[in-house]
Amino acid sequence: xxxxxxxxxxxxxxxxxxxxxxxxxxxxxxxxxxxxxxxxxxxxxxxxxxxxxxxxxxxxxxxxxxxxxxxxxxxxxxxxxxxxxxxxxxxxxxxxxxxxxxxxxxxxxxxxxxxxxxxxxxxxxxxxxxxxxxxxxxxxxxxxxxxxxxxxxxxxxxxxxxxxxxxxxxxxxxxxxxxxxxxxxxxxxxxxxxxxxxxxxxxxxxxxxxxxxxxxxxxxxxxxxxxxxxxxxxxxxxxxxxxxxxxxxxxxxxxxxxxxxxxxxxxxxxxxxxxxxxxxxxxxxxxxxxxxxxxxxxxxxxxxxxxxxxxxxxxxxxxxxxxxxxxxxxxxxxxxxxxxxxxxxxxxxxxxxxxxxxxxxxxxxxxxxxxxxxxxxxxxxxxxxxxxxxxxxxxxxxxxxxxxxxxxxxxxxxxxxxxxxxxxxxxxxxxxxxxx
Ligand code: NAD
Numbered sequence: 344x345x346x347x348x349x350x351x352x353x354x355x356x357x358x359x360x361x362x363x364x365x366x367x368x369x370x371x372x373x374x375x376x377x378x379x380x381x382x383x384x385x386x387x388x389x390x391x392x393x394x395x396x397x398x399x400x401x402x403x404x405x406x407x408x409x410x411x412x413x414x415x416x417x418x419x420x421x422x423x424x425x426x427x428x429x430x431x432x433x434x435x436x437x438x439x440x441x442x443x444x445x446x447x448x449x450x451x452x453x454x455x456x457x458x459x460x461x462x463x464x465x466x467x468x469x470x471x472x473x474x475x476x477x478x479x480x481x482x483x484x485x486x487x488x489x490x491x492x493x494x495x496x497x498x499x500x501x502x503x504x505x506x507x508x509x510x511x512x513x514x515x516x517x518x519x520x521x522x523x524x525x526x527x528x529x530x531x532x533x534x535x536x537x538x539x540x541x542x543x544x545x546x547x548x549x550x551x552x553x554x555x556x557x558x559x560x561x562x563x564x565x566x567x568x569x570x571x572x573x574x575x576x577x578x579x580x581x582x583x584x585x586x587x588x589x590x591x592x593x594x595x596x597x598x599x600x601x602x603x604x605x606x607x608x609x610x611x612x613x614x615x616x617x618x619x620x621x622x623x624x625x626x627x628x629x630x631x632x633x634x635x636x637x638x639x640x641x642x643x644x645x646x647x648x649x650x651x652x653x654x655x656x657x658x659x660x661x662x663x664x665x666x667x668x669x670x671x672x673x674x675x676x677x678x679x680x681x682x683x684x685x686x687x688x689x690x691x692x693x694x695x696x697x698x699x700x701x702x703x704x705x706x707x708x709x710x711x712x713x714x715x716x717x718x719x720x721x722x723x724x725x726x727x728x729x730x731x732x733x734x735x736x737x738x739x740x741x742x743x744x745x746x747x748x749x750x751x752x753x754x755x756x757x758x759x760x761x762x763x764x765x766x767x768x769x770x771x772x773x774x775x776x777x778x779x
Contacts, residue, residue, distance in 0.1 A: 344367045344368070344421060344422060344521075344524070344525055345367070345368050345419055345420050345421050345422075346359070346362050346363075346367045346368065346369045346370075346420050346421075346422050346423075346424070346525075347369070347370045347371075347372060347416040347417065347419050347420030347422070347423045347424065348362075348369065348370070348371045348372065348416075348420075348423075348424040348426055349372045349373075349413065349416060349423065349424065349425050349426065349427060349445055350372070350373060350425065350426040350427040350428070350441075350463075351371045351372070351373040351378065351379075351382065351388075351409070351426070352389070352426065352428065353389060353391065353494075353496055353499060353603070353670070354426040354462055354463075354492050354494065354499075355371060355373075355424070355426030355427075355462070356371065356382075356387070356388070356389065356391075356394070356398075357391065357394065357494060357499040357500060357503050358424055358426055358462060358492070358503065359371040359407060359424075360394060360397050360398050360401060360407060360500075361397070361500065361503040361504055361529075362525070363397075363401035363404075363406040363407040364397050364400070364401060364504070365528040365529070366406070366528075367406065367525070368405075368406055368419075369401075369406060369407050369408070370408050370409070370410060370415065370416050370419045370420065371407070371408070371409050371410070371416075372409075372410055372411070372412065372413055372415070372416035373409070373411065374411065375411075376411055379409045379410065379411050382409040383409050385398075385399060385402060389669065389670075390668060390669035390696045391496065391497070391499050391500065391668070392497065392498075392500065392667055393500040393501070394499070394500050397500065413445070413448055413452065414452055417448075417449060417452045417453055417454075417457070418454065420457070421456070421457060421458065421521070422457070422458045422460060422521060422522075422525060423449070423457055423458065423459050423460065424460045424462050424490075425442055425445060425446075425459065425460065425461050425462060425463055426462045426463060426492075427441040427442050427445060427463050428441050428463070429441065429442065429463045429464055429465055429607075429611075430607060431606070431607040431610055431611065434614060435610040435611065435613065435614040436466070436610075436611055436614040436615065436618075437464070437465060437466055437607070437611040439465060439466075439469060439472070441463075442461065442463055442465060442469065442473065443472065443473070443476060446459070446472075446473045446476040446477050447476050447477075447479075447480075449477050449481075450476060450477040450478065450479055450480035450481045451480045453477075453481060453483055453485060454483060455483055456483060456484045456485060457483075457485045457486075458485070458486050458487075458488055458518045458521055458522070459473065459477065459485060459486070459487045459488070460487075460488045460489075460490045460522070461473060461487065461488065461489050461490065461491075462490055462491065462492045464491060464492075464548050464549070464552075464604065464608055464611075465489075465545055466545060466549070466611060466612075466615045467542045467545045467546050467615065468542065468545070469489075469545060470487045470488070470489045470512065470541035470542075470544075470545065471541065471542075473487050474487045486513065486515040486517065486518035487518075487541070488511060488512060488513040488515075488518050488519075488522060488541070489510075489511075489512030489513070489541040489544035489545050490509070490510065490511055490512065490522065490544070491510055491512075491544060491545065491547060491548035492548075493506065493507070493508075493510075493548070493551065494506075496602070496603075496665070496667070496668040496670055497665060497666060497667030497668045498667070503529070504529060505529065505532070505534075506529055506530070506534060507534055508534055508535050508536070508537055509526050509529070509530065509534075509535070509536045509537070510537050510539065510544050510547050510548075511523070511526075511536055511537070511538045511539070511544065512538075512539050512540055512541040512542070512543060512544020512545065512547075513538065513540075513541065513544075514540060514541065519538055522536075523536055548608070549608055549611065549612040549615075550612075552604055552605055552608040552609065553608065553609050553612050553626060553629070555593055555605065556600055556605040556606075556608075556609045556629055556633070557625060557626075557629050558593045558594070559593055559595075559596075559599075559600050559633075560599075560600070560628075560629045560632050560633055560636070562576075562580065562593075562594050562595065562596045563596050563597070563599065563632065563633070563636045563773070563774075564632060565579060565596070565774070566596030566773050566774025566775075567636075567639070567773075567774065569774040569775070570773075570774055570775075573776065575760075575774070575775050575776065576596050576756075576773070576774030576775055577756070577774075577775060579774075580594045580595070580596075595755075595756065596756065596773045596774045597636075597675075597730075597754050597755045597756060597773055598636055598637055598638075598639060598640060598675040598679065598728065598754035598755070598773065599633045599634075599636035599637040599639075599675045600633055600664075600675075601637070601664035601665075601672070601673040601674040601675050601677075602664040602665065602670065602672060602673055602674075603664075603670060603672040603673070605673075606630075606633075606673045607673075609626050609629055609630055610626075610630060612626060613626040613627060613630070636675075637675040637678040637679065638678050638679060638682050639754075639773065640679065640726065640752045640754055640771065640773075641679065641682045641683070643752060643771050643777075644657070644683070644724065644726065644752055645686065647724070647750060647752075647769070647771075648723070648724075652683065652686035652687055652688040653686065653687035653688070654687060654688075654689070655687075655688050655689070655723045655724070656688070656689045656690070656691060656721065656722045656723050656747075657683055657688050657689070657690055657691070657722060657723060657724050657725075657726055658690075658691045658692075658693070658712075658718040658719040658722035658724070658725045658726065658746075659676065659679070659680060659690055659691070659692040659693070659718065659725075659726050659727075659728060660693055660694075660715055660718060660719075660725065660726070660727045660728070660729070660731075660734050661676060661693075661694055661727055661728040661729025661730065661731055661734065661755070662674060662676045662677075662680075662692060662693075662694035662697040662698070662701045662728065662729060663676075663694055663696060663697035663700075663729050663731075664676075664729070665729060665730075666729055666730050666731045666732065667696075667731075668696065668697075669696040669697045669699070669700055670697070670700070671697050671700045671701055671704070674697075674728070674729075675728055675754065676701075676728035676729065677704070679726065679728055679754070680692070680705070680709070683726075684708060689710065690708075690709045690710065691709075691710045691712050691717075691718045691719075691720070691722055692709050692710065692711060692712060692718060693711075693712040693713075693714060693715050693717065693718035694729065694731070695731055695733065697729075698711055715733065715734065715737070716738075716741060716742075716745060719742060719745045719746055720745050721745065721747060722745070722746055722747065723746070723747045723748055723750075724746065724748055724750045724751070724752060725742070725746060725750070725751045725752070726751075726752045726753075726754070727751070727752070727753045727754055727755055727757060728754050728755070729755065730755040730757055734757055735757055739766045739768075743766070743767065743768070748769070749767055749768045749769060750768065750769040750770075750771075751763065751768055751769070751770050751771070752771045752772075753770065753771065753772040753773075754772075754773065755773075756772045756773055756774070756775065757772075758770065758772075760772070760775050760776060760778060763778060764778040
């Protein structure tokens with residue numbers, strides 16, 4: 344099939360590449376000239392495990408091409424995916440300008456039947472709006488489908504190739520059949536393609552992300568309470584998670600969720616509720632608790648240094664909002680680092696992939712280390728913000744020698760408390776006993 348993808352970020356590029364991998368002819372359109380140039384030169388512009396191999400393979404096979412011309416994209420694809428940003432607007436709602444502006448152009452430019460597929464995360468009613476905007480100018484038949492994306496950065500290729508489910512929101516039989524045909528190679532093991540109306544599909548994505556953000560936040564509250572009463576959140580988590588109604592995943596406490604999706608999607612659903620006189624109280628609590636959770640270790644670090652962080656050097660391991668990505672949008676590390684800098688601390692930071700993005704934001708305010716141990720060299724303490732695998736089994740002896748004080752503030756609960764005690768560290772994590 345001939346496919347076009349408008350917007351080649353984390354979602355668009357993975358979508359385009361994976362659809363090319365199953366034999367489709369794909370053109371990816373992006374407004375960012377430098378990005379398109381990079382991709383034409385065979386460079387993957389983001390860090391996403393396993394993407395480079397299939398990216399290269401499909402370019403070589405001429406199934407994957409890149410352009411800045413929307414017109415070229417619209418002429419090519421019978422199915423046109425919108426994978427455009429829907430960032431948080433000032434009032435918390437989703438900014439639909441990217442999606443609606445491109446829709447306007449689509450209406451003016453399409454020449455034959457097209458299925459316009461919205462992969463961006465958008466509020467209920469957007470498919471209807473897109474339909475109306477295109478219809479204003481279109482001189483040919485078209486359908487609009489809502490097909491929210493559930494991939495996770497860091498596992499995006501795997502998630503796209505082997506989705507647990509695909510949601511297709513459509514009231515057109517013709518468009519639904521095309522979508523089923525396109526996705527058939529990805530659901531051969533029997534995972535469902537769930538067809539529903541457009542509004543329900545749009546809400547499914549917000550409901551899923553808000554539920555996951557709530558699950559994390561609930562666990563963070565349990566962790567905070569564990570610290571008050573001397574319970575161990577790891578044990579509570581294991582006990583709770585073995586109940587199949589609850590499940591083991593998304594129960595790990597820490598310094599809050601971040602990323603390009605959960606924060607904006609929870610706020611957008613709350614705002615969409617407000618616009619219909621519905622007060623999502625639970626989401627307001629999630630937003631408030633998560634915001635406080637991001638800096639929950641800050642007072643503990645200050646307390647350790649007798650409320651004087653001025654001139655202290657803190658090593659920071661992990662800057663991306665989660666492991667296996669270079670994405671730093673809304674990362675808890677940012678809140679922690681801003682808090683520490685405002686108290687006069689110096690920061691020696693390391694992340695396997697996110698340094699270039701952090702550098703764009705913090706410039707020369709941070710000292711960028713080449714390795715995890717270069718960051719801890721002569722630092723007064725270590726702070727961990729992201730659970731990259733390479734941090735999981737450090738050389739404790741080396742760490743102790745390098746740090747001026749053998750103290751670790753762990754926002755991701757990477758280490759066993761008793762092991763850290765035995766190794767002679769002062770160790771502060773989330774929801775477990777601290778050792779001194
Ligand atoms: P992104 O910011 O990484 O990428 C968006 C791309 O669109 C950029 O390359 C940008 O240059 C391009 N763009 C902007 N305006 C354009 C235009 N007029 N024409 C062509 N290209 C244009 O965004 P993303 O993370 O891929 O997210 C896209 C959508 O998917 C959002 O709605 C997001 O909420 C949703 N989503 C994201 C994820 C994720 O993990 N990142 C997962 C599921 C859903």
